[in-house]
Amino acid sequence: MQRATGSGWRPGNWKKCWGDNVNEWATAQEFRLKQKLPYESKVLLAKQVAREFYQKLNGNVICSVGGLDSITLLYFLRKYVSKDIPGLSVSSLEDLSIQRIHRQIPNLVILKPYKTKVQVIRDHGYPVISKEKAGKIQMLQNPTKKNATVRHAIMTGDTGAYGGWRKGTRMKLPQKWLELFAGLENEKYGTNYKIAPFRVSPDCCYYMKKKPCDDFIKQNKLKTYMGLLASEGGQREKALMRHGCNYFGKTVVRSCPFAVFSRTDVLRLALELEVPIPAIYGEIVRQPDGTLETTRAKRTGCSMCGFGIHIEQRPHRFDRLRQDNPKEWHFWMYKMGWGKVLDYIGVKWEDEYKPINEREQLDGELAEMLG
């Protein structure tokens, strides 16, 4: 039988991805097909998903609000589901231009984080590389008897007895990061890896966003809409593909109406709904390939967030922070040690980034000076 194939499916590899869970595999395939729908159909689908969630929960819902995607979601929900849907945000974590927009939005509950950004870094470590990899590095940096099996899987990809004796799994941390962070395991594996002079952790979200928001929605008996897009990849993509747009689990109930949207879809919707665009994103413009993109930040988060920084082109987020708020940049880079972390993982930051035309002008001036 010919299976419906979305991108990524190859004969024989579905079992590797989804194990024996055929239902999850089928949900993932259906999800891939929805991602290929035209924009108009995806918007219709999002309306249907959002309304279904609202009705099932008798309107006891709230929309988690952070950057542009979720601001767009709140506008979307208020236009197409109910104008009374409240928003919820830990606004102080966001860029100042986003906070300014948040303050203009009526009926937006603003929470305080349980730990400050400084406390999170000091108590837990730096949020760097990716959440998934930071979790693995955190385990390697904090070895215990209890996490020995998982550490072995992180080092080798072999899951051992607890993971069904699977070999070569994606549990293995990529070699590049093992070289930099797995030094505490050298004796056991006969390796010569480095021990980083700082700690890495994915715990920031829990203390700054997740726990305060979870506590609020629990106390108020609400369930959340979230502006997550599977096209962003990583753990989000896996979770959204596994559980679909609306998820009514035992412990988690949530709705992600934009789950199948591409970045262009959500930016087009933001333009259509006349969503105010925070300055950190610049403008929304059409690219030569027809997609939409923002002229400045593509994604935002806390000003000191380092997840994904190693794959960002310059000017990267810390270059932009330097431009927008040099004092804050100085604080994170020098006082809070971010500069050393970036040096360690090979990300340039200290040389002031100049746009290409400015550099060409400088080169021209230098050539003239030298005759």
Ligand code: SF4
């Ligand atoms: S934006 Fe980054 S640093 Fe901030 S809570 Fe989320 S993952 Fe952590």
